[in-house]
Amino acid sequence: MEVNLSKVKAYGDTLNDGAVQVSFSLPVPAGDEAKEAARQLALKMGLETPTVTEMADLKAGFSFFVVYGHLSHSVDYSAIKIPKREQKSMSFEEVNELIKEKLGRKVVVVAACTGSDAHTVGIDAIVNMKGFAGEYGLEKYPEIEAYNLGSQVPNADLLAKAVELKADAVLVSQVVTQKNIHLENLTELVELAEAEGLRDKVLLICGGPRITHELAMELGYDAGFGPGTMPNHVASYVAAELVRRGSAGKK
Amino acid sequence: MSDLYTLVKDRESKATAIVGLTKNVGKTVTFNYLVDRFNQSGITPGLVSAGYDGERFDRLTLNEKPRIFAPKGAYVATAEACFEAAEAELELIEKSTVSTPLGVVCLGRVSKAGLVELAGPGSTNGLRLLIEKMTGYGAKQVLVDGAINRLASASPSVSGGTVLASGASLGPTMEDVVKKTIFRHQLLTTPPVEDLLVKDLAEGGLKRGNAVLLHREKEGYEVEIIREDIPLLAGEKLVEKSRAETTAFIFGGALVDNSLQDIMDQFSKFPDLIVKDATRLFISPEIYYRYLNRGGRIYVMEQLELLAVTINPTDPSGKSYEPKMFLERMREALDPCPVFDLVYEKK
Numbered sequence: 001m002e003v004n005l006s007k008v009k010a011y012g013d014t015l016n017d018g019a020v021q022v023s024f025s026l027p028v029p030a031g032d033e034a035k036e037a038a039r040q041l042a043l044k045m046g047l048e049t050p051t052v053t054e055m056a057d058l059k060a061g062f063s064f065f066v067v068y069g070h071l072s073h074s075v076d077y078s079a080i081k082i083p084k085r086e087q088k089s090m091s092f093e094e095v096n097e098l099i100k101e102k103l104g105r106k107v108v109v110v111a112a113c114t115g116s117d118a119h120t121v122g123i124d125a126i127v128n129m130k131g132f133a134g135e136y137g138l139e140k141y142p143e144i145e146a147y148n149l150g151s152q153v154p155n156a157d158l159l160a161k162a163v164e165l166k167a168d169a170v171l172v173s174q175v176v177t178q179k180n181i182h183l184e185n186l187t188e189l190v191e192l193a194e195a196e197g198l199r200d201k202v203l204l205i206c207g208g209p210r211i212t213h214e215l216a217m218e219l220g221y222d223a224g225f226g227p228g229t230m231p232n233h234v235a236s237y238v239a240a241e242l243v244r245r246g247s248a249g250k251k
Numbered sequence: 252m253s254d255l256y257t258l259v260k261d262r263e264s265k266a267t268a269i270v271g272l273t274k275n276v277g278k279t280v281t282f283n284y285l286v287d288r289f290n291q292s293g294i295t296p297g298l299v300s301a302g303y304d305g306e307r308f309d310r311l312t313l314n315e316k317p318r319i320f321a322p323k324g325a326y327v328a329t330a331e332a333c334f335e336a337a338e339a340e341l342e343l344i345e346k347s348t349v350s351t352p353l354g355v356v357c358l359g360r361v362s363k364a365g366l367v368e369l370a371g372p373g374s375t376n377g378l379r380l381l382i383e384k385m386t387g388y389g390a391k392q393v394l395v396d397g398a399i400n401r402l403a404s405a406s407p408s409v410s411g412g413t414v415l416a417s418g419a420s421l422g423p424t425m426e427d428v429v430k431k432t433i434f435r436h437q438l439l440t441t442p443p444v445e446d447l448l449v450k451d452l453a454e455g456g457l458k459r460g461n462a463v464l465l466h467r468e469k470e471g472y473e474v475e476i477i478r479e480d481i482p483l484l485a486g487e488k489l490v491e492k493s494r495a496e497t498t499a500f501i502f503g504g505a506l507v508d509n510s511l512q513d514i515m516d517q518f519s520k521f522p523d524l525i526v527k528d529a530t531r532l533f534i535s536p537e538i539y540y541r542y543l544n545r546g547g548r549i550y551v552m553e554q555l556e557l558l559a560v561t562i563n564p565t566d567p568s569g570k571s572y573e574p575k576m577f578l579e580r581m582r583e584a585l586d587p588c589p590v591f592d593l594v595y596e597k598k
Binding site for chain 2: 079081082083156159160163164183184187188190191192194195196197198199200204213214215216217218219220221222223224241244245
């Protein structure tokens with residue numbers, strides 16, 4: 001089978017047949033009219049020769065459809081380049097071992113939900129002793145001293161506390177919504193750290209349901225963690241980055 | 252009136268920062284315009300970002316965004332993952348020590364023009380290093396793309412000139428956008444300390460501590476140094492250490508609302524407040540204007556060179572204003588600062 005990577009089409013039964021399957025619900029009762037409506041919608045999607053292969057009555061005036069059809073479009077797969085970063089994660093034991101061996105001192109982590117944010121579920125799962133899904137939280141790591149400052153902590157207070165505790169890393173949890181308020185609270189911490197001459201002295205890490213590495217970079221953070229993050233992912237990053245930066249005998 | 256390119260070029264600084272007041276105000280449009288104009292004029296540009304830019308879709312709204320085009324011969328600094336994935340062909344010159352979540356920042360030269368994604372360091376120290384290196388390799392004008400509403404790259408310690416981007420997405424109404432832009436513009440153009448003796452004493456004092464008081468003494472000043480873990484904490488001590496003869500408070504780091512409020516509560520005649528530069532001001536408009544109205548003065552030790560403001564009359568998540576009217580309103584509000592709508596004026 002010879003695939004032309006510059007013109008990749010959807011695959012059904014044979015190469016380049018463009019066969020696709022879509023499913024959706026309509027707010028109309030199941031019936032011949034609904035079936036025709038589903039077929040017409042599929043045509044508008046650009047599907048050729050659409051066939052409604054399944055129709056189910058969802059009751060209360062709703063119906064559900066599965067439609068097969070053919071898509072003439074292709075994409076140039078060979079031209080797609082996505083910036084990627086492989087993140088290696090260590091286990092609980094490996095992280096502690098690395099800190100003990102390479103840093104020779106405890107790592108201090110300060111965590112908080114900042115500004116007006118009171119969604120502590122995420123940060124609690126990462127920091128608290130019991131952790132979640134069978135992974136211990138940072139408090140349980142013998143080589144990590146973790147402080148959870150709770151919710152609605154002003155950025156200035158968080159920085160002051162971080163310096164007082166000689167923190168290696170500051171963890172901020174924020175639920176970023178499309179309204180920019182939480183974004184601006186995240187950037188304020190970075191700007192304040194910069195104004196106070198602390199930006200290179202501490203790792204700034206953010207986490208939350210919409211946070212990605214790329215968004216973290218836009219915000220000016222050293223790293224960002226999104227959904228599915230386990231405590232050991234954060235611990236691995238902090239330990240490895242401190243070793244990389246040669247922060248061994250810093251304190 | 253000169254065009255934006257001429258204003259930036261005539262400043263003759265090594266690096267120019269393009270910063271925005273929020274997302275979607277047209278930073279990238281301004282950045283691309285300047286890259287193109289410098290390139291057309293044979294002045295080799297260097298491209299770097301204080302965050303991450305050039306991706307096709309906005310990460311939060313999924314709206315399509317303007318992309319970044321790197322012309323042949325330009326210098327580019329971007330994280331390893333973006334360097335490798337660039338559509339433009341880049342010749343690697345050096346891998347820097349600056350690390351980001353997408354790998355270390357690589358420096359290269361464009362051998363075939365095309366799109367790039369710029370991912371840069373989160374710290375101004377990292378930016379300074381990259382500007383230094385690009386200039387060393389031959390970039391004649393480094394353009395620093397800002398991120399979201401972060402202004403640190405505009406600090407005179409990083410960039411010799413700054414272009415500020417503002418636009419419809421800054422607020423719910425045109426008047427609100429105008430008001431917020433005036434406020435930011437005013438903060439960023441905070442005047443420098445004119446008394447050279449005061450400036451000298453402030454600089455000397457901040458080498459020994461992170462907040463300083465100047466007390467009037469005969470013809471000169473007595474200098475009192477405060478040293479705390481961080482400048483913010485030292486700044487909090489200024490009020491309690493002040494006396495009747497105190498004429499100036501010098502803040503080694505940020506000046507925040509709480510400090511201004513304390514000063515207004517404790518004094519009837521305010522000492523002058525001095526910060527290193529305008530990126531150290533973290534003040535809300537209400538408190539700032541109350542302080543000014545009561546005769547308070549704020550100065551910087553090093554002035555930020557705000558060259559122009561660019562505006563975007565469209566908010567991608569909703570309303571837009573009639574470009575001509577918006578431009579005229581902003582010009583009037585920010586006069587004498589030059590204001591441009593690069594998209595509208597091109598038509």
